Amino acid sequence: MVSAFLKQDELYAWPGRFPLCTTLKMSLVSLLMVVIGAVISYILARREFMGKWLIDVLVTLPMILHKTVIEYMLVFLLEKRGIIGQLLFNTQG
Numbered sequence: 669m670v671s672a673f674l675k676q677d678e679l680y681a682w683p684g685r686f687p688l689c690t691t692l693k694m695s696l697v698s699l700l701m702v703v704i705g706a707v708i709s710y711i712l713a714r715r716e717f718m719g720k721w722l723i724d725v726l727v728t729l730p731m732i733l734h735k736t737v738i739e740y741m742l743v744f745l746l747e748k749r750g751i752i753g754q755l756l757f758n759t760q761g
Contacts, residue, residue: 712724730738747753 708723708727712720712727744750745752746756748757
């Protein structure tokens with residue numbers, strides 16, 4: 669965010685600015701993920717709705733499968749001939 673307002677030379681002029689901005693960004697993203705995770709876990713624990721099993725599978729998948737398997741699945745889905753990759757390529761170019 670800060671880099672959008674500053675030129676590249678100004679960003680590195682003060683040695684502590686760039687790492688500080690990066691740390692603040694990562695802290696905000698982590699806080700956002702905690703809030704999103706808490707909301708999803710509350711909904712999964714308290715509500716019954718259609719497709720709950722799918723969301724439950726997607727949430728628990730990283731804990732069950734090895735990360736190499738998940739990376740392979742992402743590459744398979746996001747490549748140019750994959751399901752999501754074709755959609756992205758057709759819409760984004």
